[in-house]
Amino acid sequence: MPFKSPLPDIDIPKCNILSYVFAGDRSNRTEPLWIDAANPTNSLSLSQMHMLVKRLAAGFDKLHVPTNGAVMVFSPNHIFVPTVYLAAAGSNRAFTGANPIYTANEVAYQMKILDAALVLIHPSLLEVGLAAAKQAGIPKEKLFVFSNEETQGANGIKDWRAILASESEAKSWQWDPLEGKEAETQVACINFSSGTTGLPKGVCITHANLIANASQAISIKFVGDIQGRSESSPGKETWLAFLPLYHAYSQLWTINIASRLGYKVYVMSKFVFEDFLKCISQYRVDAIQAVPPVLVMLSKRPEVKNYDISSLKQILVGAAPTSSELQAEVSRRFNLKIGQGWGMTETTCAGIMVPFGEDDDGTGTIGLLMPNTEAKLVDDLGREVTAEGERGELCIRGPQMLKEYWRNEAATRESKEADGWFHSGDVAIWKKDGKGRQTWWIVDRKKELIKVKGLQVAPAELEAVLLECDDVADAAVVGIRFEEDGEEWPRAYVVLQDDAKRRNVGEKEIQNFVAGKVAKHKWLEGGVKFVDEVPKLASGKIMRKFMKDMAKKDAEE
Ligand code: ATP
Ligand code: MG
Numbered sequence: 081m082p083f084k085s086p087l088p089d090i091d092i093p094k095c096n097i098l099s100y101v102f103a104g105d106r107s108n109r110t111e112p113l114w115i116d117a118a119n120p121t122n123s124l125s126l127s128q129m130h131m132l133v134k135r136l137a138a139g140f141d142k143l144h145v146p147t148n149g150a151v152m153v154f155s156p157n158h159i160f161v162p163t164v165y166l167a168a169a170g171s172n173r174a175f176t177g178a179n180p181i182y183t184a185n186e187v188a189y190q191m192k193i194l195d196a197a198l199v200l201i202h203p204s205l206l207e208v209g210l211a212a213a214k215q216a217g218i219p220k221e222k223l224f225v226f227s228n229e230e231t232q233g234a235n236g237i238k239d240w241r242a243i244l245a246s247e248s249e250a251k252s253w254q255w256d257p258l259e260g261k262e263a264e265t266q267v268a269c270i271n272f273s274s275g276t277t278g279l280p281k282g283v284c285i286t287h288a289n290l291i292a293n294a295s296q297a298i299s300i301k302f303v304g305d306i307q308g309r310s311e312s313s314p315g316k317e318t319w320l321a322f323l324p325l326y327h328a329y330s331q332l333w334t335i336n337i338a339s340r341l342g343y344k345v346y347v348m349s350k351f352v353f354e355d356f357l358k359c360i361s362q363y364r365v366d367a368i369q370a371v372p373p374v375l376v377m378l379s380k381r382p383e384v385k386n387y388d389i390s391s392l393k394q395i396l397v398g399a400a401p402t403s404s405e406l407q408a409e410v411s412r413r414f415n416l417k418i419g420q421g422w423g424m425t426e427t428t429c430a431g432i433m434v435p436f437g438e439d440d441d442g443t444g445t446i447g448l449l450m451p452n453t454e455a456k457l458v459d460d461l462g463r464e465v466t467a468e469g470e471r472g473e474l475c476i477r478g479p480q481m482l483k484e485y486w487r488n489e490a491a492t493r494e495s496k497e498a499d500g501w502f503h504s505g506d507v508a509i510w511k512k513d514g515k516g517r518q519t520w521w522i523v524d525r526k527k528e529l530i531k532v533k534g535l536q537v538a539p540a541e542l543e544a545v546l547l548e549c550d551d552v553a554d555a556a557v558v559g560i561r562f563e564e565d566g567e568e569w570p571r572a573y574v575v576l577q578d579d580a581k582r583r584n585v586g587e588k589e590i591q592n593f594v595a596g597k598v599a600k601h602k603w604l605e606g607g608v609k610f611v612d613e614v615p616k617l618a619s620g621k622i623m624r625k626f627m628k629d630m631a632k633k634d635a636e637e
Pocket of ligand 2: 273274424505
């Protein structure tokens, strides 16, 4: 028997994402909503965005951008990214974003498999973008310069504003209402998974998926809201967006939910910790969507003392494991609530979440199944595991689950059963909370578990222990084998705090610290190596594949 969310099912509209974000009088609202954090006079209201979306969509028609064609953005965040996202999705094309740190090869791969119909490139990335387009065989007429500020174009390509149809043309442009089933089949965006375990996979997300996940997240956000707020009277909040908009996490909150709730979002183009603190203090930011390294910085970086961030009341953290001690420490120190969310590119964004304003009592739970969402746990033989505290692979089913992987039937077949169950690859457990509700924990990723003498060791657990050590600034744990078919041992790559470096803290001290806290099979018998940084993606994930290759090389030495 699958588990159902303890929260009541909600009604989820089935329509075009534009009908959802501009519902009611939203297209007439003139207060600034997306604001350039570096230059707050540069902003967009919902009404301005509504007009721009229509002008851009009508412009795509004039350029004969095909239906279902991919409109690609290769840019750091700025306030016009949401406009392109909504114009592409809303006009039955697919939005896709490429990671700005990608090399020409990586961008070309994405352009090529999507057969990108248009590519909008930020001026700072022109060299890479042009090289990628050349490699993927995309002609220059399909490329545009995409900046916050108006440009004259560059390198023979035009500014994206050249696509915009006139206001009068836009007035007669209507979006397809996509009622019922159509919303479930029409793809709105193709997001790429982070590539933690292999090559990033294109994930096809429909209009119904986007609306479902925004509705679910809004509903769970207001469960037991201490100010008595609800979707129909959401109050006002100010958010700071620094997570990349090419990724599902930021798209859901910064674009779809912010428009729906009318919350103000200051958009940072780049995450610089001190700027982040400055923005929170200057704009009196109420809440942020974050990833674990942000908590690490809040806990460890000395600059924090120089800023008043007391306006911050809520942090949502997800995308990668967070240590419950770290979460509890930051929450106590800054007197705010931190709740985790769990999701994947394949769950549109989120599947399980802690209601905002609730305390997780230091347990590090990822929260409750979202409304309209079911879960089951299965063991290695595919049998259902049902007991409290017993671990299994988390399988999930709900209206936010992807339609399919882009042109990868094998991957779709492998992870999605015919009746909708999706195998996440994450290992989870559940327990009852104080209110008798079923709450969830991610224990590790199936592919990352280290097998020590037949026992499973979760790298995430050891990383959390290491972060408790005052000498440790950051850490990653992977399995290392010193002989081809020998035992696997946990090996830590550790970044020391400056002060610990001065004191020459060594391998033994770190090993002893861990040995004092965990069972023997989890000790760092694979050794400790000191590094300058732990390689991470912008979303905060440790680059496991890279770390494993590094451990393999180290073992050979
Ligand atoms: P790829 O599938 O390409 O290897 P990826 O799975 O890391 O990369 P995403 O879809 O961005 O790409 O991330 C989803 C994964 O992030 C989940 O499967 C899970 O392992 C991890 N994750 C997300 N939220 C949490 C959380 N709160 N705690 C622990 N892990 C999380
Ligand atoms: Mg994945």
